[in-house]
Amino acid sequence: MSTGSSSNSATATNAAGKAATGKAGGPILSLRGISKTFGAVAALTDIDLEVSAGEVLALVGDNGAGKSTLVKVLSGVHTADAGTITFQGEQVTIQNPAAAQRLGIATVYQDLALCENLNVIENLFLGQEIRPARLDSVAMEVKSWELLRQLSAKLPTLRIPIASLSGGQRQTVAIARSLLGDPKVVILDEPTAALGVAQTAEVLNLVERLRDNGHAVIMISHSMPDVRAVADTVAVLRLGRNNGVFAVKDVSNEDIIAAITGATDNVVSRRAARTTDGHDSAADDSAADGAAADGAAADEAADDEAANERDERS
Amino acid sequence: MTDLTSPAAAVATDLQDERLRQGAGLRGALQATLSRVRGGDLGLLPVILGLVVIGIVFQILNDNFLSSANLANLLMESVPVGVISLGLVCVLLTGQIDLSVGSVSGLSSAVTAVLFVDQGWSPWLAVVAAVAMGAVIGLVYAQVFIRFGVPSFVITLAGLLAFLGIQLKVLGKDGSINLPFDSGLVTFAQLKFVPAWMSYVLVALIAAGLFATGYLGARERRRARLSATSTTALAVRSAALLVGSAAVVWYLYQDGRGIGWMFVLFVALVIILNYALTRTKWGKSVFAVGGNVEAARRAGINVRAVYTSVFVLGTSLAAFGGVLAAARLAAANQSSGGGDVNLNAIAAVVIGGTSLFGGRGSAYASLLGILVIQSISSGLTLLNLDSAYRFTVTGIVLLLAVILDSVARKSRASHGRA
Numbered sequence: 001m002s003t004g005s006s007s008n009s010a011t012a013t014n015a016a017g018k019a020a021t022g023k024a025g026g027p028i029l030s031l032r033g034i035s036k037t038f039g040a041v042a043a044l045t046d047i048d049l050e051v052s053a054g055e056v057l058a059l060v061g062d063n064g065a066g067k068s069t070l071v072k073v074l075s076g077v078h079t080a081d082a083g084t085i086t087f088q089g090e091q092v093t094i095q096n097p098a099a100a101q102r103l104g105i106a107t108v109y110q111d112l113a114l115c116e117n118l119n120v121i122e123n124l125f126l127g128q129e130i131r132p133a134r135l136d137s138v139a140m141e142v143k144s145w146e147l148l149r150q151l152s153a154k155l156p157t158l159r160i161p162i163a164s165l166s167g168g169q170r171q172t173v174a175i176a177r178s179l180l181g182d183p184k185v186v187i188l189d190e191p192t193a194a195l196g197v198a199q200t201a202e203v204l205n206l207v208e209r210l211r212d213n214g215h216a217v218i219m220i221s222h223s224m225p226d227v228r229a230v231a232d233t234v235a236v237l238r239l240g241r242n243n244g245v246f247a248v249k250d251v252s253n254e255d256i257i258a259a260i261t262g263a264t265d266n267v268v269s270r271r272a273a274r275t276t277d278g279h280d281s282a283a284d285d286s287a288a289d290g291a292a293a294d295g296a297a298a299d300e301a302a303d304d305e306a307a308n309e310r311d312e313r314s
Numbered sequence: 315m316t317d318l319t320s321p322a323a324a325v326a327t328d329l330q331d332e333r334l335r336q337g338a339g340l341r342g343a344l345q346a347t348l349s350r351v352r353g354g355d356l357g358l359l360p361v362i363l364g365l366v367v368i369g370i371v372f373q374i375l376n377d378n379f380l381s382s383a384n385l386a387n388l389l390m391e392s393v394p395v396g397v398i399s400l401g402l403v404c405v406l407l408t409g410q411i412d413l414s415v416g417s418v419s420g421l422s423s424a425v426t427a428v429l430f431v432d433q434g435w436s437p438w439l440a441v442v443a444a445v446a447m448g449a450v451i452g453l454v455y456a457q458v459f460i461r462f463g464v465p466s467f468v469i470t471l472a473g474l475l476a477f478l479g480i481q482l483k484v485l486g487k488d489g490s491i492n493l494p495f496d497s498g499l500v501t502f503a504q505l506k507f508v509p510a511w512m513s514y515v516l517v518a519l520i521a522a523g524l525f526a527t528g529y530l531g532a533r534e535r536r537r538a539r540l541s542a543t544s545t546t547a548l549a550v551r552s553a554a555l556l557v558g559s560a561a562v563v564w565y566l567y568q569d570g571r572g573i574g575w576m577f578v579l580f581v582a583l584v585i586i587l588n589y590a591l592t593r594t595k596w597g598k599s600v601f602a603v604g605g606n607v608e609a610a611r612r613a614g615i616n617v618r619a620v621y622t623s624v625f626v627l628g629t630s631l632a633a634f635g636g637v638l639a640a641a642r643l644a645a646a647n648q649s650s651g652g653g654d655v656n657l658n659a660i661a662a663v664v665i666g667g668t669s670l671f672g673g674r675g676s677a678y679a680s681l682l683g684i685l686v687i688q689s690i691s692s693g694l695t696l697l698n699l700d701s702a703y704r705f706t707v708t709g710i711v712l713l714l715a716v717i718l719d720s721v722a723r724k725s726r727a728s729h730g731r732a
Contacts, residue, residue: 077612098614113612117605117673118598126602127613132595138531142538145327156331163727177613 026089028053028216029074029105029185034083036069043069044240047083051185051233056207056217058231058248062260066240067220068110071189074218075107076100088184098127106178110189110220112170114177116163120144120155123162124177147176151206168199175206186210187218192226204230224253238262326541356722360715361666361682368686372693379693386570390503392688393580394419394639395655399662399680400580400587401631404624406663407591409604409672410466412455412628414473415659419636420651421481422448426637427491427646428484430499437499441637448633451477452626459625460618466625474656482648490647493640503641506575510567516578517563521556525549576638581681583631588677600624604672632659654705661708662687665715686711 027050034047044066051057061067072078074085076094084091087103094100100107114123121137121144130136130143144158153172155165162170171191178186188207192200207230210217221227227234228248236243236259244259257268351359372379398415405412422444429440451473458469485491493500508516525548532542566572591597599620602610611617639655640646664670665686666679687708694704 075612096614097612098616101614107612109612113606113609115602115605115609115673118601122598122601126598126610127615129595129598135593135595135598138534138538138540141328141535141540154331156333158328 027051027086028088030086031074032084032086034070034073034080034085036066036073036078036081042240044073044080046241047237048242049235051216051218053184053216054211054214055233056211056219056231058227058234059218059220059237060222060227060234060256060260061237061243064239065237065260067237068189069240070237071107071109071187071218071220074100074105074185074187075109101128101181101183104181104184105187106181106183106185107187108171108174108178108189108191110193112174114162114170114174117161119161120148120158120165120173123173124180126177128180143180144176147179148172151176151179151209152202167194168196168202171195171199171203172206175203179210183215185216185218187220189220190222191219192221192223200226224256227256228253236260327539329541356667356718358667358676358678358682360718360722361679361686364665364686364711364715365682365689368689368693372689372696376693376696378696382566382568382570384570384692384696386566386572386574388685388688388692389566389577390574390642391692392684393574393576394635394642395658395662395687396580396635396680396684397583397638398632398635398655399659399666399684400583400677401628401635402659402663403587403666403668403675403677403680404591404600405466405628406668406670407600407604407672407675408621408624409607410459410621410624411660411670412470412625412632413467413656413660414451414470414477415628415632415635416651416653416656417474417477417481418448418451418629418632418651419639419655420646420649421477421484422633422636423640423646423650424481424484424491426499426640427493430497431491431493437497441499441634444637445630445633448629448631448636449626451633452629453622455629456618456622456625460621478652481651485646485648490645492645495644499637499641500644503574503576503638504644507571508573508575508578510563510572513563513567513573514560517556517559521552521559524555525552528552576642584677584681591677596620596623601673604674606673635659654701654708658684658687658708661712661715664712664719667715667719669719670716 029049029051031047031049034044034049035042036044047066047070049057049059049070059067059070069078073080074094076097076099079093079095085094086092087105092103094103094105097107115126118126121140124144124147125140130139141158148155148158151172153169153176155169155172162173165173171194175186175188175191191203191207195203204226207217207219211230211232219227219231231248234246234248234251234256236245236256238260239262243262246256246259254269257266261268351357369380378384398419402412402415425447426437426440426444429435429443430437435443455466455469455473458464459466482489495501528543528548528551529545532545532548535542563573591600599610599615600623602613602615603617603620607617610620636651639650643650662683663675663680664683666675666681666683668675668679668683690707690711691704694707
């Protein structure tokens, strides 16, 4: 059941993905057959991905699905072992982070990659300072304020080291930095992971603002509400492979989760069914949910074992 | 300038947040400094206070200590190790260390002496060769560090031994080479002093330069509608520097020989390095690598080039310091660069407030740090106490400096200035 459904969803949703990207013109960035191995571990196998200007692509998948590796390939931290990257219609190689920046691919890493000993302005312009031999600190400060006001950032002063900022403020600085070189593609690696409710909303607003300004946005996220809130397209990775591309408006959370876990009968759906006790409308979506809701605790335990076995096989 | 008075520009772009509490003008600048110090951002304050305390204590113990002759001598004496520590600042800022600066400076002394005296080279050519040799050593360190990932601690520890061996070999059987007293090198290090009037001119130039750069910078900031230091505050600062320095110069020329050109050279190097560290892209990369290597790499900084530059700068300045030491002593021997040179250079940098963990420090650190070290050394020599006391006292002062740094760091953390 599980192996069958995952391959089905992959073929069924490729068409949906094409439809979603087709409306916004040709893709600005497209990957074909990207593979990357670390020693004996194949972190990425044959990955295809497309994103267009003015589109938010959510990249989802379980831990170890290869999302972060894929981001690192795109941002030049790792180089792919095989496959091609096409950017604005031209095939490119991304050897290092500087090369990615020159192309116009900006990345906000999950760990933000800020230097805590430097202040906000220094961090924003790190590696792309104005006037290298005699730094133009005034121009940089003015530009920093402009950029941060644009993102409606709440920073009292820019002349304090990053170490004294809160998590949300740091996230804002990291996103602002990615926008400095006027990138075509902005990659956000779990931008809301460490943030509070209001700050998460701010970041989501920010993502929408990026899209409205014509940037292509790739957002990695574990949070289904965030994905549904801002993404146009969802690409699912599973165990280093493509496992479906969906247009967000045509797909249910359960389908996405099924693609992430590789089974319609999975720990998430069973938990959802158990906690809603079968009366919620969401539970009607799949047969597996119903079965789990009806079953006693002992049955669920048996299901768990069976599901685990299936997972290992696939 | 019109922005200053026009009400439209009442609040600068960077002061609009209502959470900011900041006074205006001279008073505001003073308050800001005070609260910064309270928050643990001590800057150069501890080392300046340390110098004052050392001065008072030794003056009480021996009233020759603060004599202008002794102070003039102290300034000259501090230059060779000061130059060595200047290079070390760059290495420490990236979070690495160079333990071999003493050996490299010793080898450089020996090479200069051999090329100049034994081989009959022009002295300036010999100096260039010695400094170039230093640069090559740094290049080798950087390559080993980058390619094999060996900790710099171990690489330079190996260098310490190896270059000491080469120094002994270069000096040959005699183990000591004297430089002729009438050579330009030795007279530069021992006899060339700035005439009194020119010292005043230099001091005035530095104060005027400080005011001019401050004023032009402030004007540019006001034009961009950013907050800026008031002209009064700038003028007061420059005037204070002018009066203070002029008083020191006046005192040094009372019965001493005044300020040596070698010390002027050292100060010039400090100012140049300070500019490079604070006002260039390279300087920001050095701090970034010291703060977070991975972040620096992802920001597109060529981290290998930064490491290479600091190692090369470290060993080149160490070699140049060795040349100056040989010139000052008018000789190169087996103990050149040995003994406490290594640790004094490191201690000077740390006492000056440069963090051993990278990412924090300044070029002025080495200037003030070496003055502390040299004052202690000079004071104990005046008291006829031997190296046993000197080593011990220097060690204790170094420990105090590190403790102070740790306490200040905790305070910074709790005041949100870490």
